[in-house]
Amino acid sequence: MRRTGPIELQFDPEIEKTARAIRKATREAQASRGRALLGGTPDCQGQSSATMEEEQDPPVHVPPVPQPQRRTLGDYGRRDHDALANQGFQPANPVSFDIKNTVLSALKENPYSGSESQCPNLHLSHFYEACDYT
The missing domain is CATH 1.10.287 (Helix Hairpins)
Incomplete structure (x- = not known):
């Protein structure tokens, strides 16, 4: 339904x-x-x-348990008592993978500095080409 x-x-x-x-x-x-x-x-x-x-048993009525407040990205970097709050953070689905040396070297050859003279779209196109080596 x-x-x-x-x-x-x-x-x-x-x-x-x-x-x-x-x-x-x-x-x-x-x-x-x-x-x-x-x-x-x-x-x-x-x-x-x-x-x-x-x-017949009487219907069970349990008051709802309040759900924990949804954490934002800023909550992971917030300090609590001089300690970072995200030290115990583990990703929900940890994935391990290997990056080939050819891809790493191609990415190191063309770093993006963020300056106004460097085109971000051109850098992304080079990045996609480097990632196609796999």
């Missing part, structure tokens, strides 16, 4: 327990509907619904 618009999802620390309770409630509701369709006696239906209410 597709929904339109933003939806605020709540965090449920005991998701399995909640799912079991929901499955149990739907299973019992389907069973009671099936018994009603088969033409059970009114006494049995009243008795089964009373026992169903006793057996």
Whole structure:
């Protein structure tokens, strides 16, 4: 089912327990509907619904846990008590790769200084050519 618009999802620390309770409630509701369709006696239906209410667990309502504030790029360089905050930072998906010596030498031959006389677009075109050596 597709929904339109933003939806605020709540965090449920005991998701399995909640799912079991929901499955149990739907299973019992389907069973009671099936018994009603088969033409059970009114006494049995009243008795089964009373026992169903006793057996059913109350819905679990846990207040949502506040999510940590999203960090910005400036937060990683901020000092906390004379220590950099990003010393323990690890990338989410660390990737190791090798750069060939021909690519390194081609990049060292044409460094970009950022001066006004140097065209950044021309430098990028040389950079792309150097990276095509791989």
